[in-house]
Amino acid sequence: MNNNIAHLLYDYLIELGISESFARYLNLLGLFLAMLIVVGILDLLLKKIIRKSSNILARKTKTNLDDIAITNKLPRLLAHIFPLLLAMELIPVVFTDFDYLGKMALEVGSIIGVILILNIVKSILRSIRDYMKTLPKYSDKPIDSYIQVFMIIAWILTIMTIFAIITDTTIWKFITALGAASAILLLLFKDSILGLVASITVSMNDMVRIGDWITFEKYGADGDLIEINLATVKIQNFDKTITTIPTYALITDSFKNWRGMQESGGRRIKRALIIKQKNIKFLTDKEIEKLKNIQLIANYLNTRNEKISNYNQKNNIDKTLLLNGQNLTNIGVFRKYIESYLSNHSAINSKMTMMTRQLAPTPQGIPIEIYVFSSDKRWTNYEYIMSDIFDHLLAAVSYFDLEVFELPTSLQKDDA
Template identity: 50%
Template sequence: MDFNQDYKYLFCLVENALISQGVNTLLAMYINLLVNLGVLILLVLLIKYFTRRFVIETFKAFTDKTATTFDDFLIKSNFPKYVGQIIPLLIIYYSIPYIFADFHFLLESIVFLFNIYVIILAVWIVRSLIRTSRNYLMTQEEYSDKPIESYSQVVLIVLWVIGFMFIFAEITGRSVISFAISLGAASAILLLVFKDTILGFVASIQVSVNDIVRIGDWITFSKYGADGNVTEINLATVRVQNWDNTFTTIPTYSLISDSFQNWRGMQESPGRRIKRAIYLKQNSVKFLNAEDLQKLKKIKLISNYVENRQAEIDRYNEKNNIDRSLNLNGRNQTNLGVFRKYADTYLHEHSAINKDLYIIVRQLAPTAQGLPLEILCFSRDKRWENFEYITADIFDHLIAAIPYFDLKLFESPSGDDLQNLKQGSSGNQDHV
C-alpha cells in the first residue's frame, strides 16, 4: 500500500469532490487549502491542549511523589509547556507538504517559518532546563553562596548566540560553520560590544575561584556607597542590601579592580574586634603618694595589684637607698599606670570579651587632643547590635571610672566653657 498516495488523496478529498461537482479547478484548490488549514489548526489545538494537559499533569503527579525540588522548578520554568508542543509540531511538519502540495510558492515560506519556530522552541526548552538547574542549585547549601546567576547568564547568552546563528543560517541559506567563521572575523567588534559582559564573566569566575565574595557576605564598598549584605551576584552587577534596607548595585568587575572591605573573616572568627581610644589630659598624670595608694586599694579589681606592686617598689627603693623626699626619685606608681591595669583587669573580667584573643590596653603617641589610651579586645557576640551594646557598656564604665584615678578626659572647649571662662574673668576684675 502506498501511504503517500493515500495521504495525498485524503488531503485532496474536498478538492476532488468540488471538481466532480463542476467547480472551477483553481477555486476548488483554494477551498481545499482553506478546509485543510482549518482542520489542521483545529486538530493541532485539540492535540496541543490534551498533550499539554497530559504532560503537565504527569509532571505534577511525578513531583508530588518525589522528594527533590528539581522537578518542581521544571514546572515553574514552563518546561512541560514547551515539551507539550513537540507532538503538534510533528503533525504540522508531516502535514505541510501535503496541504501545500499545489502551492509551492507558499510551501517554501511556510517551511521557513516552521524551521525558525522550531529553532526558537529548542532554545526555549534548553533555556528552561538552564533556569531550572540554576534555581535548584541556589537552594542547595553548598552552592548558596556561589555566583550561579552569573554562570547561568553566560550559558544563556551562548545559547541565544547559537540559536541566532541557526536562524541566520536558515535565512541566508548558509551553513552554521561558515557563519561562525565569518563571525570570527568580526570578533573585534563583538569584543567591543560585549566588553562589559566579558569583563563581568571573567570577574565572576575570579570571584568564585578565589572566594572573594559570597552571597550573604557583609561588604563595605565606599566608592559605591555600599555597606550591607550581598544578595545577588550576576554577570553585570552585584546587588547589596544596605543596613537601611536600600539597595546598591556594584559592577561585578569592580570586585577585582577596586578595593573593598569584606567582613566575612570577622563573622567566621571567634570574636569581633573592639578598637577605640580614650583621650586623657597629660597634665592630669601624676605620681601616687601614700594617701592616693590607700584610696586605690579600696578598688576591688586592683587592690591586690596595688599592694603587691607597691611592696615590690618599696623593696627596690630601700635596697638602692633611694631618697624618698621627692617622689621623682626611684620607682613610683602613677595614676595612669594603675588605671591601665584597672582597664586591663576589667576587660579580663568582662563576660562578653573573648579571653582567647588579644586584650591590650596601651598608650599611643600623644596628640594635640591629649594622650590616647587605646582599648583593643574582641567581643564574643559578633552581631552588630549586641557588639555596639558591649562596646558602649565597656566605655561607659571606663569613662565613669577615670575620676577615681584623678585623671581627666580631654575635651575641646565648647561655647559654654568659653562663656564661663569669660564670666569668671569678669567677676575677678569686679572683685579687684
C-alpha cells in the same frame, strides 16, 4: 496517498460546481484549519497529561529538582515538541498545490522550533541554577554568572540559526561571516567578557560569596552581597538601599570583605580615650589606699605597692621626693583597671587578643586605646557592648583623678 488526502475536499468542491482556482484556495484554507485544530487539541491533551504525570512523579521523588523544573515550566514546554513535529509533517500535505507558501510555512515552523528549543534550554538552565542554590555547597557561588554565559551562547546560536533559515544558507557560512566582525563583537560584549573572567576569578580564589558583608568605598557600598551576575554585583546596604557595581570591579578595585571577622571568634573593638596630660601624676600612699577600695584592682595594688616599697627600701631610695625610685601613676593604675574590667566582662572573648595600650602623645592628650574582641558579632549587639564598655570607663576616669579631653564650648580671645 498524501495527495489523495489533500485533494478530498478539493474534489468535493469541484463536484459542487465551484471553480477550480477558488476550490484550490478553499481546499487550502480547510486543510490549514483542520491542521490547526488537530495540532491544538493534541497540544492541549499532551500538556494536561504531562503536567499531571510530572506532578505525580514530583510528589513521589525525594529530590526537589523535579519540583523546580515544574516551577520553571519545563514539562509544559516539552509538551509542545510532538505537536510541532506533527505540524511540520502535515505542512507538505496542506500546501500540496502551493509550494511557495509551503516553503514559507516550513521556515516559520522551523523558526518556532528553534525558539521552542531556546525556551527549553532556558528552562533547564534556570532549573539547574535554582537547584544549585538550594545546595549549601553552591549557595554562595556566582551561579547566575555562569548561567548567563550559557544563555548568551544559546541566544547567539538561536539568532544565527534563524538567520540561516531565513536566508537559506548554512550556519557555518554565517559563522564565517561573523569572523570578520569579531572586533565589533568583542567591543559589544566587553562587559560580559570582563564579567565572566571576574566571576571565574572570584569563584576560584573564593574572594567573595553570596551573603558576605563587603565594604566598597569607591562605590559607596557597605552591606551584604545579594547577587553576582555576569555584568553586575548587587549589594544591599545597611540602610536597605541597593548599590549596583560592575562585576569586574571585584578584581580591578580594592574592597573589604568582613567574612574573616564573621567566621572568627569575635568582632574587634578598637577605640581610645584621650586623657589630659596635666592630670597625670605619681600616687601617694594615701591615694593608693583610697584606690584599694576598687575591688578589681585591690589585689594588684597590694602586690605591686609591696614590691615597689621593698625595692625602694632595698636601694635606699629617698622618698621625700615622690619622683625618686619606683612609683605608681594614676594613668598606669587606670590602665590596669581597664584590663581587669575587660577580663571580667562577660561579652569579651578572652581567648582572642586583649590589650590596653598607651599610644603616642597628641596635642589633645594621651590616648589609652582598648583593643579587644566582643564574643557577639551581630551589629546591634556589638554596638551595645562597645557602648556599655565606654560608658563605664568614661564614668570611671574621675576616680583616678584623670580627665578626658574635650574641646571647650567657647574660645575666648585675650583682650590684652
